Amino acid sequence: MSRNLLLGLVALAALHPSPGSAAGDGQVVAPGVAEAQAFIDEAEAQLAQARELWNRTLWVKQNFITFDTDLLAANATENYNNLIVGLLGRAKAYDGMDLPGELARKLELLKRQIDVPPPDDPAKSAELARLTTELDSMYGQGEYCQDGKCRDLEELSELMRSSRNEAALLDAWTGWHSIAPPMKDKYVRMVTIANEGARDLGFADVGSFWQSRYDMPPADFVAETDRLWNEVKPLYQALHCHVRAKLGEAYGTDVVPPAGPIPAHLLGNMWAQEWGNIYDLVAPEDADQGYDLTEILEARKFDAEGIVRTAEGFFTSLGFSPLPETFWQRSLLTKPEDREVVCHASAWDLDDQEDLRIKMCVRINEEDFRTAHHELGHNFYFRAYKDQPLLFRDGANDGFHEAIGDTIALSITPEYLVRIGLLDQAPDASRDTGLLLRQALDGVAFLPFGLLVDRWRWQVFSGEAGPTEYNATWWQLREDYQGIKAPVARPPDAFDPGAKYHIPGNVPYMRYFLARILQYQFHQAACAQAGFEGPLHRCSIYDDKEVGQGLQAMLAMGASRPWPEVLQAFTGTDRLDATALLAYFAPLKTWLDEQNRDRQCGW
Numbered sequence: 096m097s098r099n100l101l102l103g104l105v106a107l108a109a110l111h112p113s114p115g116s117a118a119g120d121g122q123v124v125a126p127g128v129a130e131a132q133a134f135i136d137e138a139e140a141q142l143a144q145a146r147e148l149w150n151r152t153l154w155v156k157q158n159f160i161t162f163d164t165d166l167l168a169a170n171a172t173e174n175y176n177n178l179i180v181g182l183l184g185r186a187k188a189y190d191g192m193d194l195p196g197e198l199a200r201k202l203e204l205l206k207r208q209i210d211v212p213p214p215d216d217p218a219k220s221a222e223l224a225r226l227t228t229e230l231d232s233m234y235g236q237g238e239y240c241q242d243g244k245c246r247d248l249e250e251l252s253e254l255m256r257s258s259r260n261e262a263a264l265l266d267a268w269t270g271w272h273s274i275a276p277p278m279k280d281k282y283v284r285m286v287t288i289a290n291e292g293a294r295d296l297g298f299a300d301v302g303s304f305w306q307s308r309y310d311m312p313p314a315d316f317v318a319e320t321d322r323l324w325n326e327v328k329p330l331y332q333a334l335h336c337h338v339r340a341k342l343g344e345a346y347g348t349d350v351v352p353p354a355g356p357i358p359a360h361l362l363g364n365m366w367a368q369e370w371g372n373i374y375d376l377v378a379p380e381d382a383d384q385g386y387d388l389t390e391i392l393e394a395r396k397f398d399a400e401g402i403v404r405t406a407e408g409f410f411t412s413l414g415f416s417p418l419p420e421t422f423w424q425r426s427l428l429t430k431p432e433d434r435e436v437v438c439h440a441s442a443w444d445l446d447d448q449e450d451l452r453i454k455m456c457v458r459i460n461e462e463d464f465r466t467a468h469h470e471l472g473h474n475f476y477f478r479a480y481k482d483q484p485l486l487f488r489d490g491a492n493d494g495f496h497e498a499i500g501d502t503i504a505l506s507i508t509p510e511y512l513v514r515i516g517l518l519d520q521a522p523d524a525s526r527d528t529g530l531l532l533r534q535a536l537d538g539v540a541f542l543p544f545g546l547l548v549d550r551w552r553w554q555v556f557s558g559e560a561g562p563t564e565y566n567a568t569w570w571q572l573r574e575d576y577q578g579i580k581a582p583v584a585r586p587p588d589a590f591d592p593g594a595k596y597h598i599p600g601n602v603p604y605m606r607y608f609l610a611r612i613l614q615y616q617f618h619q620a621a622c623a624q625a626g627f628e629g630p631l632h633r634c635s636i637y638d639d640k641e642v643g644q645g646l647q648a649m650l651a652m653g654a655s656r657p658w659p660e661v662l663q664a665f666t667g668t669d670r671l672d673a674t675a676l677l678a679y680f681a682p683l684k685t686w687l688d689e690q691n692r693d694r695q696c697g698w
């Protein structure tokens with residue numbers, strides 16, 4: 096009884112906070128602060144419980160896709176979303192209050208717990224959960240059927256990767272994009288409801304809600320991404336110019352005009368987002384990189400576990416503790432034959448403590464060798480910050496989380512492969528152009544795509560692009576940023592953004608752009624700490640315990656401090672900076688400029 100009365104009084108006080116209500120002398124805590132603290136303590140306890148249940152439900156669904164697990168997952172997501180939205184509603188009572196730093200930050204971080212916020216209306220909240228689950232499943236079940244034969248994304252991607260037959264590529268590209276039009280009405284409705292949810296939380300729309308999660312005003316964040324893009328644009332344009340010329344040689348300049356955008360179906364990837372698969376078409380004369388990691392892995396009879404154990408070995412060489420035994424017992428590493436699973440690789444932390452896992456259908460090749468390092472980067476990050484309070488158990492921002500494993504993957508140099516006995520001798524510097532070009536075709540080619548996906552979504556959520564303009568806006572952005580065009584005129588009902596998982600899946604995308612910049616910043620800083628003096632692409636931090644200690648310290652901070660401080664702790668600078676990426680690829684840029692000397696670049 097008296098407890099209720101007290102809370103009632105405290106709640107009243109919270110509406111009239113005094114300017115100096117922060118706990119100053121450690122004796123008297125102003126009522127507003129005490130109530131905010133009690134609220135956050137309760138929120139963290141509720142979230143801890145709800146998150147574990149939600150994680151375990153999603154794990155089961157993704158490992159056993161059935162009608163029932165889909166239903167259970169939608170239900171669990173609705174419950175979890177409602178919990179967070181309820182907490183966010185209550186948190187509004189503390190807006191503008193002068194709170195101690197840690198408390199203020201936790202209130203801010205509550206907003207990072209949800210991507211698609213439901214409105215304060217049970218019917219709409221349920222409709223939103225249904226729509227997001229349906230969109231996700233429609234994508235997952237997408238197939239291109241023709242003459243009674245159906246192909247899924249894995250088959251079509253394999254064709255995009257390996258075929259050099261223009262007609263077959265075009266067929267696979269248009270076929271996959273035909274899965275998206277049925278999603279459009281649901282997507283439009285989802286946008287409307289989620290925007291209502293964002294407005295209930297005090298944001299103009301979902302786009303500005305997403306932009307608000309980077310410890311700076313949303314407009315400043317948008318400007319930062321523009322600044323970074325302008326820094327890397329000359330390198331991208333040089334790569335684009337060379338690739339376009341080589342594709343023109345391969346397919347003819349009537350298919351690939353020498354001065355215009357490149358048709359989207361010729362770059363070895365369904366979304367033309369990474370181009371490493373067409374290395375053979377654009378490689379220099381002495382293309383041989385000196386070794387082929389896929390062949391080595393096959394010859395050494397690596398299996399899925401062997402690949403993941405090798406990736407773990409990199410982290411333990413830096414001083415991280417080995418993964419718990421349960422990781423090996425509970426992870427999914429090979430595609431099961433007797434049931435449907437979500438093969439898209441992901442890293443998990445089911446109880447926010449030691450129950451770490453990955454779910455990945457590992458294939459024995461170089462790409463998956465690198466992906467294993469990427470996923471374990473998430474796992475070691477999870478564990479590094481597990482002793483933080485719940486709301487601080489997160490990456491400094493979402494780009495950091497994506498960047499850690501990729502930073503380690505940059506250390507998979509020939510010299511590293513020699514050290515772990517996979518290679519007898521590292522190729523000399525004459526092989527560097529091939530090595531760097533192969534890497535740029537993925538890492539540099541990705542940058543404008545990483546930027547434009549959310550540029551599109553920001554316009555969609557703000558209403559700047561209405562439903563009838565969705566597709567035209569998508570292609571305008573792809574042309575402006577990537578210099579890529581649709582290979583054929585698009586039908587009126589086309590919804591081409593829906594053919595990329597993160598749109599129907601509602602996964603924010605800017606994190607991948609940030610990560611591709613950050614990983615080079617981390618790599619450069621780590622190599623400097625290691626005292627490495629050669630070219631950055633030959634630096635590996637393998638077995639460097641001191642660098643590992645600094646890395647671990649950064650990861651252990653979790654989201655407890657604004658990301659610029661976390662960045663500063665490891666790199667000595669508090670700004671995102673593309674110069675590390677440019678330094679890494681500088682020798683390649685020189686080579687590309689020579690190749691492009693007599694070509695007209697740009698589109």
Ligand SMILES: [Zn+2]
Pocket residue numbers: 469470473496497
């Ligand atoms: Zn990731």
